[in-house]
Amino acid sequence: MQLTEKELDLLQIIEENGRMNIDVLSKMVELTEVETENMLQRLEEKRIIVEYGAVIDWRKVDNFEGVTAMIDVKVTPKREVGFDEIAKNIYRFPEVKSVYLMSGAYDLSVVIEGKSLSQVANFVSEKLSTLDSVISTTTHFILKKYKHDGTIFDQGEDDRRIVVSP
């Protein structure tokens, strides 16, 4: 879909910060608040804006450590529906955060988030590997997040510039 320059501008801004006030947003793209609201609504209706999300560093929250695993899944594609059906069966589980069809050594890449190691292990052994069409799984646990969805974790926010300069 061909978007206008202002629409692209708007998308880029809210992709960086989805919580921006409408008055700030409208000034940034040089539109009125009503125009901006309408534009956002159109983009939402067209499912170009799919969701407003937040990137959260759960490690900093007590009792919220969590475990993320990336699972390489080999499957047998089915006639007529190819990989789509099995992908759907997998992404319907709430533990599954993303599912990608991959080229190369395996077919689907599945990202799982669980409260503990054993919860993820149970999911893989009891839910995922027992699905029809799943041939094998290889689970990789994420040990530390350095950068996620373009956001660098643990990045200092200090402004080191001198306060006043030419």
Added chain:
Amino acid sequence: MRNRVAQHVQQLQPSGIRRFFDLAANMEGVISLGVGEPDFVTSWGVREACIASLHNGHTSYTANAGLLELRKEISRYLVEQFEVEYRPETDVIVTVGASQALDLSIRAIVDPGDEVIVIEPCFVSYAPLIELVGGTAVKVGADAQRGFSIDFDVLESAITERTKAILLCFPNNPTGTMLSKEELIQVSRLVEKHDLLVLSDEIYAELSFDEKFTSFATLPGMKERTILISGFSKGFAMTGWRLGFVAGPTDIIEAMLKIHQYAMMCASTMAQYGAIEALKNGRQDIEAMKKSYRRRRNYFVASLNEIGLDCHNPGGAFYAFPSVKETGLSSQEFAERLLLEEKVAVVPGNVFGESGEGYVRCSYASSLEQLQEAIKRMERFVKQFR
């Protein structure tokens, strides 16, 4: 003891920014809109190239004019971006920041007694650098009513037989003003008529938001009369690298190179390797930064006008230059009280020349959150004068 400091240095006024800096530096919780530099760190690719050059042992001097590879990249960049062609072997020097390029240009063309016209408000170094070589900086006030563009009648009336050059800077520091191509053509007519040179400080060229930047050297007949000064600080977010360049007619560049080889030898080698990478692969980063500045400009300038600080829409750089006249305070008073009462640092407009009186320079190269907070504080501050 005899007077140890040379007279011409004694007469030099310290930068008006300095006193303000001392005041702001000792305060906690200040939101600074006083910074004249990008809030981005140089892109990693460029930093990595610099590190690689050290790994590879590139630690000796380069040619006086800079690495030929870098000069070739600069020439290619100037052709692709600004449609002006310079021979890398003879017409380009890599300098220690655009500041040194400016200094070299002035030293190469100004004799004692010569006059150089500067359009005020302007960068704080212009007049002192001219005065240091015994020249006279003839100050011409920009037309505040028309967003600080040039008043051509005033400009022409300032030209005398001693006038050697006009120093231009656009997008401008501190006003952010862009000159349109038509305005530049008008300048070029005066330059031709009075047989002048132009020092064109194009350090903010990459940060022009609403219209395509026209390099002065591309105007008919102007390449032979233009010394193009630019660098990596602003567009490429490389302020601390101190790397700039100058391009111009061969005879003037040759003269500048003579001074440069005695005064500087060459620019820092590792920085030059970083700059090669910046020109080869860093252009996308510029686009991203420019977009970000443009959005913040839109927000910030609209908000200044909303809170009653009248501000023209700056076409480039990352400065807004709102009027503070409504408050009845001088630029200095406004900036000082805003700092002390609301902890927002802006730069008083008069440090950029007399015609900047009644205005303050606000850099919007800060995070949006900081800008929002600054607007909130400034609104609270200006309300008391209504």
